[in-house]
Amino acid sequence: MDKKFVTIPKSETPLTKEDFISDQMVKWCPGCGGHAILASVAKAFPNTGYKKENFVLVSGIGCSSRFPYYVNTYGFHGIHGRANAIASGVKIFNPHLSVWINTGDGDSMAIGGNHFIHTIRRNIDVNILMFNNKIYGLTKGQYSPTTPMGVETKTSPFGTIEQPFNPGELVIGSQGTFFARAVDTNPKLMTEVVEEATKHDGTSVVEVLENCVIFYDKAHEKITSKETRDNNQLILKHGEPMVFGTEKNKGIRYNPGKGGLEVVTIGINGITIKDILVHDQYSKDPGIHLMLAKMHLPEFPIALGVIRSAAFPTYNELFEVQMYEEQKSSKIKCMDDLLNSGDTWEI
Amino acid sequence: MTNKPTQQKDELVVKFVGDSGDGMQLIGTFFSDASALAGNDLATFPDFPAEIRAPHNTIPGVSGFQVHIGQSKIYTPGDLCDVLIAMNPASLKSNLKWAKVGATLIVNESTFDDDAIAKAGYTTNPLTDESLSNYHLVAAPITSLTKKACEEFGIDLKTVDRSKNMFALGMLCFITGRGMEHIFHLFDKKFVEKPKIKEINKTVFRAGYNYAETAEVVESVINVPAAAAALEKGRYRNVTGNVATAWGLLAAAEKSGRPLFLGSYPITPATEILIELALHKSLGARVFQAEDEIAGICSAIGASFAGAMACTTTSGPGLSLKSEAMGLAVMTELPLVIVNVQRAGPSTGIPTKSEQSDLNQALFGRNGEAPLVVMAASSPADCFYAAFEASRISMETMTPVILLTDGYIGFGSELFRIPKMADLPQIHPPIAAANDPNYKPYNRDANLVRQWAIPGTEGLRHRIGGLEKEDGKGNVSSDPLNHQKMVNLRRDKVLKIADRIPLQDVIGEEKGDLLVVSWGGTKGATLSAVQGMQAQGKKISLAHFTNIMPLPKNTEQVLSNFKKVIVPELNDGQFVNYLRMKFPHIKLEQYNKVQGLPFTVSELTEQFTKIMEGK
Ligand SMILES: Cc1ncc(C[n+]2csc(CCOP(=O)(O)OP(=O)(O)O)c2C)c(N)n1
Ligand code: SF4
Ligand SMILES: [Mg+2]
Numbered sequence: 031m032d033k034k035f036v037t038i039p040k041s042e043t044p045l046t047k048e049d050f051i052s053d054q055m056v057k058w059c060p061g062c063g064g065h066a067i068l069a070s071v072a073k074a075f076p077n078t079g080y081k082k083e084n085f086v087l088v089s090g091i092g093c094s095s096r097f098p099y100y101v102n103t104y105g106f107h108g109i110h111g112r113a114n115a116i117a118s119g120v121k122i123f124n125p126h127l128s129v130w131i132n133t134g135d136g137d138s139m140a141i142g143g144n145h146f147i148h149t150i151r152r153n154i155d156v157n158i159l160m161f162n163n164k165i166y167g168l169t170k171g172q173y174s175p176t177t178p179m180g181v182e183t184k185t186s187p188f189g190t191i192e193q194p195f196n197p198g199e200l201v202i203g204s205q206g207t208f209f210a211r212a213v214d215t216n217p218k219l220m221t222e223v224v225e226e227a228t229k230h231d232g233t234s235v236v237e238v239l240e241n242c243v244i245f246y247d248k249a250h251e252k253i254t255s256k257e258t259r260d261n262n263q264l265i266l267k268h269g270e271p272m273v274f275g276t277e278k279n280k281g282i283r284y285n286p287g288k289g290g291l292e293v294v295t296i297g298i299n300g301i302t303i304k305d306i307l308v309h310d311q312y313s314k315d316p317g318i319h320l321m322l323a324k325m326h327l328p329e330f331p332i333a334l335g336v337i338r339s340a341a342f343p344t345y346n347e348l349f350e351v352q353m354y355e356e357q358k359s360s361k362i363k364c365m366d367d368l369l370n371s372g373d374t375w376e377i
Numbered sequence: 378m379t380n381k382p383t384q385q386k387d388e389l390v391v392k393f394v395g396d397s398g399d400g401m402q403l404i405g406t407f408f409s410d411a412s413a414l415a416g417n418d419l420a421t422f423p424d425f426p427a428e429i430r431a432p433h434n435t436i437p438g439v440s441g442f443q444v445h446i447g448q449s450k451i452y453t454p455g456d457l458c459d460v461l462i463a464m465n466p467a468s469l470k471s472n473l474k475w476a477k478v479g480a481t482l483i484v485n486e487s488t489f490d491d492d493a494i495a496k497a498g499y500t501t502n503p504l505t506d507e508s509l510s511n512y513h514l515v516a517a518p519i520t521s522l523t524k525k526a527c528e529e530f531g532i533d534l535k536t537v538d539r540s541k542n543m544f545a546l547g548m549l550c551f552i553t554g555r556g557m558e559h560i561f562h563l564f565d566k567k568f569v570e571k572p573k574i575k576e577i578n579k580t581v582f583r584a585g586y587n588y589a590e591t592a593e594v595v596e597s598v599i600n601v602p603a604a605a606a607a608l609e610k611g612r613y614r615n616v617t618g619n620v621a622t623a624w625g626l627l628a629a630a631e632k633s634g635r636p637l638f639l640g641s642y643p644i645t646p647a648t649e650i651l652i653e654l655a656l657h658k659s660l661g662a663r664v665f666q667a668e669d670e671i672a673g674i675c676s677a678i679g680a681s682f683a684g685a686m687a688c689t690t691t692s693g694p695g696l697s698l699k700s701e702a703m704g705l706a707v708m709t710e711l712p713l714v715i716v717n718v719q720r721a722g723p724s725t726g727i728p729t730k731s732e733q734s735d736l737n738q739a740l741f742g743r744n745g746e747a748p749l750v751v752m753a754a755s756s757p758a759d760c761f762y763a764a765f766e767a768s769r770i771s772m773e774t775m776t777p778v779i780l781l782t783d784g785y786i787g788f789g790s791e792l793f794r795i796p797k798m799a800d801l802p803q804i805h806p807p808i809a810a811a812n813d814p815n816y817k818p819y820n821r822d823a824n825l826v827r828q829w830a831i832p833g834t835e836g837l838r839h840r841i842g843g844l845e846k847e848d849g850k851g852n853v854s855s856d857p858l859n860h861q862k863m864v865n866l867r868r869d870k871v872l873k874i875a876d877r878i879p880l881q882d883v884i885g886e887e888k889g890d891l892l893v894v895s896w897g898g899t900k901g902a903t904l905s906a907v908q909g910m911q912a913q914g915k916k917i918s919l920a921h922f923t924n925i926m927p928l929p930k931n932t933e934q935v936l937s938n939f940k941k942v943i944v945p946e947l948n949d950g951q952f953v954n955y956l957r958m959k960f961p962h963i964k965l966e967q968y969n970k971v972q973g974l975p976f977t978v979s980e981l982t983e984q985f986t987k988i989m990e991g992k
Contacts (some may be wrong), residue, residue, distance in 0.1 A: 107842025119679025360659030
């Protein structure tokens with residue numbers, strides 16, 4: 031369907047990062063990944079071109095959910111787990127707002143899991159920034175639904191015995207139309223990904239691997255440290271082959287015999303660049319996207335960048351179409367019409 | 378018309394009962410609407426089974442519909458019925474206790490086979506064992522006569538069986554002197570797209586009507602004259618409480634200029650409000666069926682932040698789920714109407730039965746000091762005004778309001794004098810002006826009301842949330858004295874709403890022997906009982922409350938003017954204990970019933986008489 035209803039007004043004057051910095055003191059711990067995320071978002075927002083009054087940031091509860099206080103937009107700091115539901119109301123009521131959700135791994139996948147999957151399933155046109163530090167930060171270090179199996183935390187003194195969620199898998203499994211992954215140590219990639227999320231119509235989920243220096247320091251170290259990152263990260267770019275590694279000679283190949291992906295080395299066993307998968311983030315079929323999202327160490331690198339960005343009708347567009355059609359065709363135009371509709375009589 | 382003698386009656390109660398698939402709600406509604414078209418005042422109440430289709434011919438599968446019509450003002454669907462239409466043994470067995478001694482029983486004899494009789498729990502056939510000798514029994518082979526009437530159409534047995542309710546309706550209309558024209562007018566409308574069904578129904582209806590006449594099933598025809606004298610002049614319609622609630626919310630949206638947003642999750646007996654509002658996209662109503670009640674209210678809070686006339690609708694268990702979010706609405710001081718259609722609890726309770734047992738939850742069911750406004754609707758038609766008023770107060774004072782209705786008035790219907798929108802008050806939400814240099818999120822006016830700064834407006838970017846806020850500026854604050862101040866402000870803001878609501882009125886003398894104090898959906902019963910006793914010269918009056926938090930300013934005065942005060946409630950004493958907490962020096966008696974059933978006028982009359990006589 032041609033997009034006709036859901037538009038966000040543009041700013042008449044160009045905006046800068048400074049337009050989005052609030053006067054509030056940022057209270058995250060020094061070294062917390064949150065700082066880098068904030069800087070990247072403040073850089074990405076002016077590039078969207080939207081009017082600054084048309085941004086609304088909604089959050090739940092957690093360290094990550096303090097985010098709206100630090101950005102000078104309309105902001106709503108909600109209750110634990112409910113940011114997705116609150117934001118859905120904002121966007122359905124006024125689709126001309128650019129709605130952002132700041133949430134944590136616990137906020138969106140434990141207490142708010144239900145709202146998270148349903149927001150995604152409906153494809154409500156909001157942008158979810160999920161800070162995945164794999165721990166409950168604000169409540170001081172209990173395990174979360176993304177804490178890896180076996181990790182000792184305050185509430186798992188003998189190691190967790192739960193399988194963690196992979197957020198990308200959950201998003202795509204919930205019919206997600208956009209999923210990207212970024213790391214707090216790569217602000218440039220994060221800004222790019224946030225801009226891509228803005229462009230996407232429908233729910234976009236950006237998982238940011240965030241380091242909680244206090245309660246789960248170095249949770250993502252293998253992915254982010256200088257020494258290991260080149261071999262452990264695959265930064266996806268649409269239309270480009272999926273190569274990675276310090277030598278840029280490793281790649282991801284689809285192996286039909288295995289029915290899945292595998293890591294291959296270019297130049298070995300006759301493998302050439304032609305064997306390497308080319309990333310198609312716009313593919314409607316989620317098959318490869320799901321495989322990419324699920325890749326994990328040590329067998330695979332971790333996929334970063336935009337994994338999926340598929341065009342499907344959004345809830346809000348469909349909603350506005352129905353509103354428009356009904357307002358055009360219904361005989362009931364005002365309350366007096368409704369009150370006097372059907373069987374009535376004079377006494 | 379017949380040449381039978383007619384018997385004038387001031388009022389008449391008819392109850393329709395049958396198996397869930399027998400179409401009792403449908404013919405009940407047809408009869409009610411036809412009576413309304415004939416000029417009667419009326420009140421109805423459907424009595425659904427909890428199961429959609431319980432096993433055939435069993436007592437749990439019985440579905441009922443009661444209507445009370447009259448030539449004077451009608452306030453309740455009636456205690457006991459004058460005419461009982463029973464389509465099978467189980468429905469007769471379970472409803473005979475709701476028929477007056479001497480009532481006319483129209484019974485479908487065709488269904489009284491041994492198996493069905495046994496399933497209903499009878500040991501012998503009640504139609505032949507003389508057990509019904511205190512009633513006027515009209516046992517008619519309705520199923521087989523319907524079959525005969527349908528022969529000309531050559532239709533399948535299932536369709537035939539489905540139209541047997543129209544035969545019963547035809548018999549009833551003859552007995553109650555209702556001409557065919559109103560019913561046929563209703564058929565023409567209802568079945569406009571199903572001409573064949575319409576013809577079948579008309580034929581079967583006529584067969585039932587003629588059967589009642591030729592078989593001389595009654596000696597005289599009942600006539601309940603039109604109520605023109607008792608009703609205020611105007612345009613009328615029939616309305617259920619749930620539809621009236623939906624319309625009241627829509628009316629408030631129109632009068633405030635703020636489009637309606639509903640976030641809701643289906644739950645009996647509140648679902649019909651969601652269903653009704655979902656129809657009205659043309660009026661700008663934005664309706665969101667959420668994944669649960671928490672998402673229902675949270676989406677409404679988000680919409681309210683974005684500038685909507687926001688509401689959420691639910692029933693008891695759903696209200697429990699909304700507790701935390703109600704606190705968020707209290708803290709962020711956003712308008713929000715929470716409609717709670719009460720049902721029998723606790724837990725899942727008895728979903729289809731009514732109670733007034735969520736008052737404590739509404740008043741106190743949140744963490745922290747979290748006062749909000751609590752109001753209650755009195756009758757199906759009053760739901761319109763109560764929902765309008767709840768929305769008006771909520772938007773004008775930036776305060777969440779809980780509106781309590783219940784299954785009894787939500788499902789029940791009565792005549793509704795259609796208001797003109799121009800006659801309803803304009804609603805003035807305190808919307809902040811763009812680029813106001815003095816705007817601060819928690820600045821307040823003289824009534825302690827903050828402003829509504831709507832996203833998209835230039836120059837008003839701000840942040841609010843569930844953390845305690847600094848007075849005025851609205852920055853996050855955990856300062857002890859600021860917290861105390863904000864708690865006091867939120868409380869005083871709610872108490873000041875007493876200035877905006879009417880004083881409590883008293884029906885009857887302002888002083889006397891007994892004051893009956895009721896609230897919410899029991900008004901029809903308490904008013905009928907009190908008026909009946911007043912007519913006998915008793916010094917009894919009624920104070921029926923719709924504003925509960927805050928209470929009207931003259932409440933203490935009203936309660937102090939009587940020798941005795943009694944508070945009847947369909948719970949274990951929630952309002953009476955609230956009043957005792959507020960006015961510990963006033964002695965209050967109570968009468969409570971928690972059976973999932975409404976009060977009957979006769980039981981109330983008996984209780985009030987007892988207490989007046991000092992027993
Ligand atoms: C209803 C409710 N339950 C529990 C809490 C306590 N609580 C606050 S934040 C949090 C977990 C936060 O973890 P996460 O969402 O991962 O955010 P992070 O602090 O790690 O950014 C919990 C359990 C709460 N505020 N509200
Ligand atoms: S506790 Fe962890 S997540 Fe929270 S601010 Fe500190 S470093 Fe960041
Ligand atoms: Mg976390």
